[in-house]
Amino acid sequence: GENVEQHPSTLSVQEGDSAVIKCTYSDSASNYFPWYKQELGKGPQLIIDIRSNVGEKKDQRIAVTLNKTAKHFSLHITETQPEDSAVYFCAASYSGGYQKVTFGIGTKLQVIP
């Protein structure tokens, strides 16, 4: 089955700096890579996703990159703000079948004002 590794597990940055979270996956059949943000006491919420036919995707201050050959993908947050503080999960799945999403262990991001 799929195995997703995520690092770092915790990340502290100063407000305004950039944050990068990296993930690797094992199953070459995976073709859908979402990122979820979980705020304290809430359920995870999709913030951005990327499919295997795309190498990079950007949405305002967040961007994801995908290297399918190396089987790794990354989340980049620029100009971080205190409200970006949360746990971020990367995930991988094969969208051609019933979705079984495998999540990484999560990265707790703390943005220091």
Add this chain to the structure above:
Amino acid sequence: DTAVSQTPKYLVTQMGNDKSIKCEQNLGHDTMYWYKQDSKKFLKIMFSYNNKELIINETVPNRFSPKSPDKAHLNLHINSLELGDSAVYFCASSQLTFRDRVIANTGELFFGEGSRLTVL
């Protein structure tokens, strides 16, 4: 107007008891899930239902029994609760799309706010 709602939000109970968590989604999705999040925040799928039919059943003890009376509801019943069952349980839903009768996209997962179960 909550999209995926689950009850109760908190549940404290003794070992050996039986408890249920209910989930409802008003998004019109046809697929629902139960995820378990342990104390280290690790999210792991337990079950998935598509149009009331069980499609994913991970290695979960038989003490856990999901039930989907209709595609908008997915409940989770747990028998003989153990200390290790303490966790946050998340319900989620998504919408499958088909192309030429083949699943083309399984889409975004919409999560509920979680039910924190504490077994004493």
